[in-house]
Amino acid sequence: MATASSRNPFLYRRRISRGAKHLLLIGFGLIMLYPLLWMISSSLKPEELIFREPGLLPSKVTFDNYTEGWSALAHPFGYYLWNSAVITALSVVGNLAACSLAAYAFARLNFPLQKLWFALMLGTIMLPLHVVIVPQYIMFSQLDMINTIWPLILPKFLAHDSFFIFLMVQFIRTLPRELDEAASIDGAGYWRTFFRVILPLCTPALATTAIFTFIWTWNDFFSQLLYLNNPDNFTVPVALRTFLDSSGESSWGPMFAMSIIALGPIFGFFLAGQKYLIRGMATTGLK
């Protein structure tokens, strides 16, 4: 499209605009990074200096917060990481399986009362959480599930989180229906269409679901505190809070240090997960 003579300035302009883009992204990235840098810096300061010395560069670097924080609680911190990992992993599996099934039905199939169920599905996330905490607790306590991880993961396997159902519905609906129909002509039933056509094409949505479920479960504090109230079952967010005591003495240093460590798994999962935010084979191969 560009003639030979205009080609060079064009490339040059592109390089400039690329450079500008990078600069912009980096500059903006620094604003995004600031909190993390600040937390890292705080975690490396001797505790009494955290609030007295506001700067980003610690005047004295110490790893005491890390060693202290790791062993400050009843169990070494790794124990809580493991507890969190188990719950989080199960939640991811549960949400991926249950929500994608429901989403396929809502997005692609026609059935009686479809609109009603869909409205109800969306309606369930409109009620503020705080008023269902108590009834929910009563329910799980009658099911004798207090102090087990069931109240935390059972909802995931039963597609309790409409956010993800709706998310996948929207993604499935961006896919041309011709794909299903082609599969149907090839003799595929609904299950085969779902597994062979829809799921592979929804990789970005599935990756998004996995990433969000992982992060939100990992950070979810209150339900984990409520349902796992025995200190042996504590998870990372609950353990982190025990470093803080608004009525007495808080251990800010160890709290920051362990927060950094707790960020590791979610950040790692995000890095790994975002690779699957890829172009599905149909969207590249479809022509």
Add this chain to the structure above:
Amino acid sequence: MVDSLSLKKPVVTAPAPQNGSRQAVNRSRRETLAAYTFLAPWFVGLFLITIGPIVASFYLSFTDYSLLEEAKWVGLENYTHLFTENPRFWTSLKVTGIYVLVSVPLQLGFALGLALMLDRGLRGLSFYRSIYYLPSLLGGSVAIAILWRKIFGADGLINGLLALFGIQGTSYVNDPDTALGTLVLLHVWTFGAPMVIFLAGLRQIPSSYYEAAAMDGAGVIQQFKSITLPLLTPIIFFNLVLEVIKSFQSFTQSFIVSNGSGGPNDSTLFYTLYLYTKGFKDYEMGYASAMAWVLVVIIAGLTGVNFLASKYWVFYGDSK
């Protein structure tokens, strides 16, 4: 616009039912059965764990329930008190309304803009994406509250910069006039979740469309207008609906920054924060439940409008 770029593949139509309605009935019966099978886990969840507490909270909204004693039926009293005798209810509605109105478009705009920038064409994109997602990872932690004060506090970064120009600022987090603004910024700053969803949505757009458009000589802006935007509408719609719902339920930001008080002087009293205070600090869970259901009506109304309006601007790949 989009239709002209539509799939360049012979369109396969579904086999028309050959003879009469029996096959169609069979098919629709099969489809219904399949649908309810796919939905089975969701149905079990709905009736086993979701519906019960929701119904319970609805019942409780007509009671005086302190959590520590049995609930006592009071009819509509909670609702009438809420609407006629509680100025803080209106304050919290106003605060939340402003917050939603300002922060949702801002956040979605940011998220979409960055998603477009981070979609392709540059080196190190996954690195940038990760960095940009970071704030959302930290979103609800206490560290953010501290940090926000470091930035917008009396001795914070902003005032440090202003001081260079000889301007003396106040503590923006704790001035009744600016406190809500800082929370809006906090919300915008954690745009990671919608950004990731936009990114995923961009990946759903077949690259062949762009190739075809480029061949027709369409420029970047033209491509954005005629391919990206229309094909992304289902995802924009999703983000819009969910962000509206979530922002109305915003709680954490105000809770951690104002230390649970909604202060100064109720300037950051989010609706859900007030509801929480009523339920768990004032031991008036019946009243809190009534508040919750008022919120449900508001959110449901807005979501309904959203869905109705979507018919005019959302394009689905499966529509015919």
Add this chain to the structure above:
Amino acid sequence: MRSLKTAALLAVAALTLTACGSGDGGDAASDGKVKLRFSYWGSDSRQKMTEQAIAAFEKKNPTIDVVGEFSDWQSYYESLATKVAAGDAPDVMTLEIRGLAEYAGRGALTDLAGKVNTADLDQSILPAGQVDGKQYAIPTGVNVFAMLASKSILDKAGQELPDDKTWTWDDYIKLSAKISEAGKGEYYGTEYTSNNPAYLTIFAAQRGEKFYDNGKIGLTPDTLKAWWANFTNLIETKGSPDASKMNEIIAAGQEQSLIATNKGAFGMWWSNQLGAMVKSSGQEDLSLLRLPKTADAQSGGLFLQPAMHWTISSKTEHPAEAQKFVDFLLNDPEAGGILLSDRGLPINSKVLAAIKDKLPPADQKSLAFIDSVKSELTPVIVPPKGGSKMEDIIKRYTEAVTAGQQTPDEAATKFLEEANAAISG
């Protein structure tokens, strides 16, 4: 293929699920022990101490298994109320005086009179655990609300430590202004506290008024206005930072207060916070002072505040064991030796005598201070049902007045209206 994989994953998940389910918790009744649940809040250091005390108790009572249910302060009441609502209340609960009437007044607690040995306890403080004449709670220890003064800041500003037996609110404000002036923005005279009802309670007591008086708010509008004048005067004379900055400091909490960050000469805190303040400010010479008085004060208004309360659920299935445990926490020198002053200075004279020398210097100081003001104390009042809202109400109106959004007159009227409504319902 894919479906197989999913199915396999699900199967694995289900297996793990059941494995975890059976591994976790469960009632430990199988070993024949009585399981006692005990809820409390705090930080990691308190958790460690408490677990030690529990171990000591279990050693003495091998048939009882105490399980500590521990939470951070922010979520403590939320999770506790949820459990109580579900009929799943812990047997022994830690409560504060603020929440006491909420729980006791609704039949959630057992009357402990005659069930727990209170013979060696400071009898004058026992009423702090009584609601409607019944001993629903027993204080874990006590504090007083006092003025913390930083010697080093006073020295820097060239000022003397005031005589706290005679100083008035005016003296305090003037002195603060002078210090701020000397500090030139580097340090201030004082920080104020808008979120602690104790300040208002003491101020009112000096004017002969009770915060709660026969089911009503006993404060007069004049007292409220005079009290707010303390705030506005401090702000106007720059004795304290301005209102928005003070809001910020208050929201940030104890560790980032002016005293803790070494940026202020005065600040009002509970006596048991002295240790933490010394630690975060790095200043050994913080001292405790009586709060200033009004010019014609009838009393200093200071009172002994229970740091926390031990209570027993009315629904407990093991009342005898629960009483034994509370008894141990209160009266056993071994428990006292482990817990020290973590939950306030012990009110058991024998325990106190036994651990006195083991207390850290800051607590020794608090103890000496409490002893020195003992003869001047006024009795503490248990806030009635609805009293837990008071902190928010006071804070909100104080913020409105200090920001100039409401006149003190207007705020006083509205305050009394709202506060009275809060405790009437």
